[in-house]
Amino acid sequence: MFYQTTISCRILAKTYNKSIMKILIILLSLFIFHLKSDTDSNYQEELIIEIINKTMKNLKNTLQTALKDGNIVEAIKICSSQAQDLTMLNNTEKTSIKRISLKYRNPANKPTKKEELILKSFEEKLQSGIEFNDLVFKQTITNYKEKTFTYIKAIPVKEVCLNCHGDNVSKKVLKQIKINYPNDKAIGFNLGEIRGAFSVRHTFN
Numbered sequence: 001m002f003y004q005t006t007i008s009c010r011i012l013a014k015t016y017n018k019s020i021m022k023i024l025i026i027l028l029s030l031f032i033f034h035l036k037s038d039t040d041s042n043y044q045e046e047l048i049i050e051i052i053n054k055t056m057k058n059l060k061n062t063l064q065t066a067l068k069d070g071n072i073v074e075a076i077k078i079c080s081s082q083a084q085d086l087t088m089l090n091n092t093e094k095t096s097i098k099r100i101s102l103k104y105r106n107p108a109n110k111p112t113k114k115e116e117l118i119l120k121s122f123e124e125k126l127q128s129g130i131e132f133n134d135l136v137f138k139q140t141i142t143n144y145k146e147k148t149f150t151y152i153k154a155i156p157v158k159e160v161c162l163n164c165h166g167d168n169v170s171k172k173v174l175k176q177i178k179i180n181y182p183n184d185k186a187i188g189f190n191l192g193e194i195r196g197a198f199s200v201r202h203t204f205n
């Protein structure tokens with residue numbers, strides 16, 4: 001009797017231990033998976049920031065070269081033909097980058113409904129005193145095995161931008177803008193305001 005009880009106790013303990021082990025292993029792998037997906041998101045974010053910085057640098061260089069001889073009208077022509085291509089230069093099958101604005105010049109840069117809401121929330125945040133650099137929206141949506149990472153970062157109005165986006169744009173420049181963009185809305189901006197944003201969509205596993 002005693003012998004039998006010890007055996008069944010041992011079996012019980014064994015199965016009990018096994019179940020505990022199983023649960024522990026499941027918990028551990030969940031934890032590791034969680035860690036992994038977290039570091040993945042951080043890695044993806046770093047990638048996106050790198051792409052945005054690269055694109056911004058490209059655009060800035062082109063703008064600076066175009067403005068070098070002070071001919072803004074000529075610069076508009078260059079911007080018109082190159083900005084869109086430069087923005088999309090780093091697009092891949094998995095990553096798309098574009099510029100958006102509530103007051104857009106190029107209709108191709110019109111925000112989607114969701115982007116419009118985010119841009120409006122940036123405006124409110126800036127009004128409430130949040131630092132410009134913190135005007136960032138991040139979201140990861142998981143769909144089956146694929147994740148979609150959305151990253152939207154506000155672009156500030158700097159001094160040089162006022163030549164073509166300010167409220168005191170010269171008549172000559174304005175005329176050229178109207179020729180290229182008859183429905184232009186991207187005028188009347190002040191220093192430090194939100195000119196628009198980079199909007200990046202990136203899918204990964």
Ligand code: HEC
Pocket residue numbers: 063072075076079080083084099100101103104105106107109155156157158160161162163164165186195196197
């Ligand atoms: C020489 C004139 C000129 C200057 C200076 C200029 N832009 Fe633009 N900008 C344009 C033109 C033309 C477009 C439309 C073509 C395009 O980029 O798609 C545009 C479009 C944009 C867009 C895309 C949204 C939209 O309205 O279509 C953003 C964002 C933007 N500019 C930001 C800036 C910022 C920030 C600066 C200053 C660092 C700046 N621009 C300086 C001419 C200019």
